[in-house]
Amino acid sequence: MNKTILIVDDDPIVRMIIQKMIHNMDSSVNCHQCDNGEVALSVLETLRETIDDIVVLLDINMPVLNGWGFLDNLKKINLNSFTKFQLYIVTSSTDESDMLKAQSYPVIKKFYHKPLSKQDIGVILNSDEIT
Template sequence: MNKTVIIIDDDPIVRLVTQRMMHNIDSTVNCHQCENGEVGLSTIEKLQNVADYVVVLLDINMPVLNGWEFLDRLQQLNIVASDKFKLYMITSSTDASDKIKARSYPVIKKLYPKPLSKQDLKEILISNEMP
């Protein structure tokens, strides 16, 4: 089973750097870059029936559809009912209420501060290894 990473962030530099770091850690990872939550949802819908493990790195503050709106729509679509789907929130926010709100969404495995380090990405990839 392959691993797919969906990077949902409005900053193209963050997406590019994250993708390059991912490929340096594991060149077999299939990365999709999404500039907002709307594009991210569309990408997830397209990938929901593939056999890959899907890891989503989700920013909070974005135009069009922010991270919270994305999570609410994702719950409505009931796409994340599989063990092969893991979602991590990535944010530059230092607001304590964002951390509290993130814990209210069971689909979020962990909240990471921006920028992601190589160690953060290794942790994410290793914790999503095939059994």
């Protein structure tokens, strides 16, 4: 099964580094770089018919539509239309309220702090648990 990963972050350097790390570990992964939650929702809409596993790496603090807004709008998308869907928060936020708020969204598989390590990417790429 192929993986498609949406890297949702307003920092182009962070997106590029994460994509390079992913491709160094598995060059078959299809990556989409999204600079805010609104773009990511549009990309998800285009992927509705895919049989790929979908993984979203979501930053919280972004312009236009932040991570929380993305999560709230995600409820409008039928996630059951995806074979497998996983979402991870990847943020520089150290605010405890963000970690607590993340726990209120059952779709979030794990909360990571930036920067992602090679080990973090490995865990994400090799995760077989369906959300």
